[in-house]
Amino acid sequence: MRPPLNADADADAGDVVDARADLIALCERGLEWHPDWPKSRTDVAELRLAAVLVLFGVLDAVPAGTGGAVPRDLDVLLLRRAATLSSHAGQIAFPGGRLEASDAGPVAAAIREAREETGVDAAGIEPLGMLPPMPVPVSKHLVTPVPAWWSKPSEVAAVDHDESVEVFRVPVAEMLEPANRANTQHTLGDRSYRSPAFTVGERLVWGFTALVLSRMFDELGWAERWNPERIVELDDL
DSSP: OOOOTTOSSOOOTHHHHHHHHHHHHHHHHOOOOOTTSOOOOSOGGGSEEEEEEEEEEEOTTSOOSBSSSSBTTEEEEEEEEOTTSSSSTTOEEOSEEEOOTTOSSHHHHHHHHHHHHHOOOGGGEEEOOOOOOEEETTTTEEEEEEEEEESSOOOOOOSOTTTEEEEEEEEHHHHHSGGGEEEEEEEETTEEEEEEEEEETTEEEOHHHHHHHHHHHHHHTOOOOOOTTOBOOGGGO
16 A cells, blocks of 8 residues: 655645646556455346446645645545335445447446536546445446546536435545544344444435445545544445
8 A cells, every 4th residue: 555645744736736646647557445344145247237437536626735635625426326226225325327339448438427416527537447336235236436626627417316416525635534434234144244434514424426436546545544443334324
């Protein structure tokens, strides 16, 4: 694991370039997903292919500087899924969805879905690569995360309220604050599993989205020391 970027308190514009370079390097070397994540007995060949866009950018409204391991103005684009959906209802998620026959692959699918869900201008998105696909048994999908850089940010909003009800940009430094880190706990059969979560303001990021971000932050060397014994009970939300 590389040292955290921006260790020096005197951050400059080069820090954001480093963040982009880190993401490219991560895509090139890949990673393994959390070994404690519940394994599906479903044959991977039976899962439907999907992709999500993990879109990082620079917030204009946030002053540049360090927020620990990353610049304070580094952010990631997320949305809240509609409460009426059959799977992952009401959860905070990345833009994305199922691959269609017209898509050239996961990258094209992730960008198309992001455009359809948030109205983001695809011309301002620079794909940085792909991460290994992850099985998501609850929705029977094999999901490929597509890290990308928002080279020219555009206005975003929930386009189809049957799919999503809120679109927002979250500063990465806030997600990495130790006080904003936690675990959720799930029981499957006779085993209990813990999965990463982020509590930022009144929002809770958990499930697939939190697992992807947590593993990425660890592998990028951006994560700060936090207390994994802090448990967020989903039943209380």
